Amino acid sequence: MKALVTYYSATGNTEKLARAIYEALEIEKELKSIKDMQNVKGYDIIFCGFPVRAHSVPGPATSFIKGLPEGQKVAFFSTHGSLRGGQLPKQAFEHAFSLASKAKVVGHFGCRGKVDSKLIDTLMQKPEHQAWAEEALSAEGHPDQHDLADGKKFAAEMIRKLFQ
Ligand SMILES: Cc1cc2nc3c(=O)[nH]c(=O)nc-3n(C[C@H](O)[C@H](O)[C@H](O)COP(=O)(O)O)c2cc1C
Numbered sequence: 001m002k003a004l005v006t007y008y009s010a011t012g013n014t015e016k017l018a019r020a021i022y023e024a025l026e027i028e029k030e031l032k033s034i035k036d037m038q039n040v041k042g043y044d045i046i047f048c049g050f051p052v053r054a055h056s057v058p059g060p061a062t063s064f065i066k067g068l069p070e071g072q073k074v075a076f077f078s079t080h081g082s083l084r085g086g087q088l089p090k091q092a093f094e095h096a097f098s099l100a101s102k103a104k105v106v107g108h109f110g111c112r113g114k115v116d117s118k119l120i121d122t123l124m125q126k127p128e129h130q131a132w133a134e135e136a137l138s139a140e141g142h143p144d145q146h147d148l149a150d151g152k153k154f155a156a157e158m159i160r161k162l163f164q
Contacts (some may be wrong), residue, residue: 001027001162002042008034008060012106013079014049015112016143021047021077021096024152027159034064041144045073045106045162047155051113052080052092054128057099065096068103075106076160077151079113079143081120081136088132106161111141111147 003025015033020057022031027044040046046068050061057065068074076096082088089110097105113135123129143151 001044003029003045004043005031005047006034006037008058010051010082013143014051017077017079018049020148020151021155025159029136034060035063040069045075045158047075047077049077050079052089055088055091056095057092062099065099068100070102072103074100074103075107076108078110080110081113081115081139082132083135084110084112107158111150112142114139114142145146
């Protein structure tokens with residue numbers, strides 16, 4: 001059994017979550033930035049992480065997900081400024097599922113990630129960003145220890161699923 005944890009992260013939030021997921025895995029495993037990924041053959045499961053951008057999946061993660069081989073088991077994780085479990089981050093996951101049409105999605109997990117307050121002020125002026133940017137004001141300090149602990153539980157659950 002071999003797992004890959006791969007991620008795109010601009011400011012380090014998703015990378016933190018990726019490292020927590022990686023630590024929780026008790027099988028053979030690799031941790032790599034999505035930018036360093038060339039060959040995705042030979043993994044029983046791929047954990048693929050990205051920050052939500054404009055309610056969707058950022059470019060580098062989009063290309064990687066589209067290129068997943070047929071039948072590849074994949075579990076998505078993401079960080080986002082908006083509230084956990086809300087409708088806004090759900091849209092990005094749904095987009096990831098549609099990009100992964102050939103792969104087999106086994107689960108997903110999302111938690112909040114802080115956003116620079118100056119950036120929030122700027123984005124709040126743009127109608128397409130206003131909704132999530134307002135929610136993101138309270139994302140300071142995330143991902144926190146609880147988020148990372150939940151990410152670890154998610155990782156363990158995905159591995160249990162592989163053995164079922
Ligand atoms: C340009 C830009 C667009 C973003 N769009 C969204 C969004 O639509 N919804 C949301 O919840 N968070 C959004 N965010 C917040 C990021 O998803 C969040 O800060 C994330 O934790 C960043 O992860 P990273 O540090 O791994 O890059 C956006 C951030 C940036 C910089």
